[in-house]
Amino acid sequence: MPEYFTRLKTPTDTVIHRFQANDFTEACRIAWSHARAAGAVPTATNLVEKFRLKAGERIVEQAGIPNAATALAENGPAAFEPLDLVARREICLLALRGLRLADTPHLRRLGHFLLDRTLWFWTADALVKGEYVRDAVKRELSALPHTEAAARAKSPSELRHEHAVPRKIVRKHLTSRHARWSDVAEDEAVAESAEVLDRCPPVLVTIEEDRKLGGKLRAGMGEDGSFEDPPFVRYERAGIVKSVDELHFPKDGLWTPEGRYRSSAGHR
Structure with a gap:
């Protein structure tokens, strides 16, 4: 043991x-x-x-x-729960704040940093016993999609928490929609930003698999790829899996095979 x-x-x-x-x-x-x-x-x-x-x-x-x-x-059988409405809203407000800062020339880097961190909050955090916990599921196989090699890893130190849609692509997509959000009510902007973040699942891969995600697949979706591509297509293009069917999606995990965040009842 x-x-x-x-x-x-x-x-x-x-x-x-x-x-x-x-x-x-x-x-x-x-x-x-x-x-x-x-x-x-x-x-x-x-x-x-x-x-x-x-x-x-x-x-x-x-x-x-x-x-x-x-x-x-x-x-019990599951220690983790999806983020609730309060946590999701606050993370989205951070993203919107980052977008505003990114539009300010001398604060652009601060805005980009905040947007990058927002994705980590969305994909690595969860509720534990009803409390918001940072990095609660960062390398948790029972909560996140993962490869077969990741499932066989002997230690969490062999795993990488990877964003199926790279943060640079998500940041660019959020930025393209920011002009519209400045003219709508805050609740609408929060809902639409949540929809974007919900389409950017994390995947646990091994260190060796992560090395295959180089070149145009490191910060992008590959040749002529975009945010609109299927969320897990990078792993096919990198040769990590032949199809999304080879990825493991825990039954009670936080993400679906469609690349959507799985909210429990009342959390959305």
Whole structure:
């Protein structure tokens, strides 16, 4: 059984918990149990298999720490939920703010940075126990579309969180629609920006697969490609998959094979 570690920062200390789990998904749930017990705020990046202790860190060996069965019983079959309306709205407002800044010559880079970060918020974050958590599903196979090679990866450090539609393409598309949004009500602008972001799914690939996404496929959809292309076509063009059918879409995941964000009841 693989061994995992979770690094947690508490109000008074930074501690390392060591435990075993059948796979990464199970390890995530156990790590969340550790975090709740320690009163820490965890993120997906707390979970690693190889690490070096930093100054002031220590390994904590506790009797009665949560095991796989306990964690599964406490958390149920799915630990993550889609972003709710409040989180989605606030992320869209950040995107709109970034667009406004990008139109200001001396603040253009700040606007572009904010737009790029917005995509990470949309694809890597989720609700956990009803709370918004940064990077909650950044490398979570049970939540995001992924390749067969990614499913076989032995460690999350072997994975890359990749945007099926590159951020540069999304930013360009958002910018092309910004002029219209400046003349409509805020709620309408938020709804339309959400529609754009909902068409830009993340995909977990391996480091080796990510290297195939070079040249015109790194920041674009390929030769003569555009935002209107099918969202997963880059992986076909790069030779990572022969068709979208080869990608894995978790049953209770946050994205559909059509490349749409899957909102739970009342979250849209």
